[in-house]
Amino acid sequence: MFGMEFYVDPSRCIGCQSCLKACEECETHRGVSMINFDFVDRADSIATAAYVCWHCDNPTCAQVCPADAIKKYEDGIVGSSLKPRCIACSNCVLACPFGIPKLVPEYEQMMKCDMCYDRTSVGKRPMCATVCPSQALSYVTPETIAATRREKPVNTFWFGEQKITTKVFMMAPAATDAISIDVADYIWEGEHELAPQAF
Amino acid sequence: MSWLRRPSEAPLWQDEFSVFTADERYVNRRQFTKFLTLTSFAMLAGNLWILARSIFYRAPKYAPLAVAALGEVPVGAVKLFAYPSPRDPCILVRPADDTYIAYSQKCTHLSCAVYYARAQNRLECPCHQGYFSITDGSVLQGPPQRPLPRVALETRDGKLFAVGMEGERT
Numbered sequence: 001m002f003g004m005e006f007y008v009d010p011s012r013c014i015g016c017q018s019c020l021k022a023c024e025e026c027e028t029h030r031g032v033s034m035i036n037f038d039f040v041d042r043a044d045s046i047a048t049a050a051y052v053c054w055h056c057d058n059p060t061c062a063q064v065c066p067a068d069a070i071k072k073y074e075d076g077i078v079g080s081s082l083k084p085r086c087i088a089c090s091n092c093v094l095a096c097p098f099g100i101p102k103l104v105p106e107y108e109q110m111m112k113c114d115m116c117y118d119r120t121s122v123g124k125r126p127m128c129a130t131v132c133p134s135q136a137l138s139y140v141t142p143e144t145i146a147a148t149r150r151e152k153p154v155n156t157f158w159f160g161e162q163k164i165t166t167k168v169f170m171m172a173p174a175a176t177d178a179i180s181i182d183v184a185d186y187i188w189e190g191e192h193e194l195a196p197q198a199f
Numbered sequence: 200m201s202w203l204r205r206p207s208e209a210p211l212w213q214d215e216f217s218v219f220t221a222d223e224r225y226v227n228r229r230q231f232t233k234f235l236t237l238t239s240f241a242m243l244a245g246n247l248w249i250l251a252r253s254i255f256y257r258a259p260k261y262a263p264l265a266v267a268a269l270g271e272v273p274v275g276a277v278k279l280f281a282y283p284s285p286r287d288p289c290i291l292v293r294p295a296d297d298t299y300i301a302y303s304q305k306c307t308h309l310s311c312a313v314y315y316a317r318a319q320n321r322l323e324c325p326c327h328q329g330y331f332s333i334t335d336g337s338v339l340q341g342p343p344q345r346p347l348p349r350v351a352l353e354t355r356d357g358k359l360f361a362v363g364m365e366g367e368r369t
Contacts (some may be wrong), residue, residue, distance in 0.1 A: 059218060063218060
């Protein structure tokens, strides 16, 4: 929209959590932060990663929604669930390969990043991108990102056999064309109990 | 409702409730109501137009045309003429000694030329066996829905004049 695209670079995230606070102020979901914020490996590292919905070209969350509550709009934004339709079944929460949708029990509704639709639809930047001091979340033109970053924007993801192309770009090493994730790599196969997570 | 959809591999529910708003083909209640309202207004406007037309309609007047002299056509015979324009074929019939009657020759079904069947005393269309009464041009059988337009005749100075068309607009 307006020639701008969203670029996520977790390697630049400094963990300030400004995006969480800024997101809460967005008009479309006032008071609830839609940023997905992770401590990557808290026991051994201070690394953090903040990211938004990837707005898939063929969104899995919407495909599995039994209530037709999640829509991909004509400008490529996958909206948050529509309140009159969402039945809080959590299908999308379980289906999204990125783990983006969140069920908000108080509202009995799934809520997720809608890229501040009230702002981006009129040419403004999303709240998180306006406040991110290290521009780990940035909403700029492709020319700007090519001129200022060494990494390459990638929007193709492989989850096993499932190929997903997205509207939002991940900054990846320059030699990378697609990001592949083998889910089996993350399944615990050891004999011992999984150590309790630090958070 | 397959004629409403463009051919698509996806099942109907996926077409109607597409994930992509641009492809949605589900008509919601508001759209349907809007459609009904606009269509009703269009129907009202159309009906008012038809009403106005029928109120202000005046049957056109045609110039009289001498068709035949009295006695020129024998009893049971016909004479073909064209009225009101040279491209409107008509048929004059003398079914009885003092009776002259004329109709448009175009069958009201598909405009074939009707002829006078003397034995049955009626006008017949050979194309689809549409039969018309000789007394008033009404349909006796066959596919035509409307009677034959009748040519009004007048006798002036021993001559038959066609002076107008009756029942052209039915």
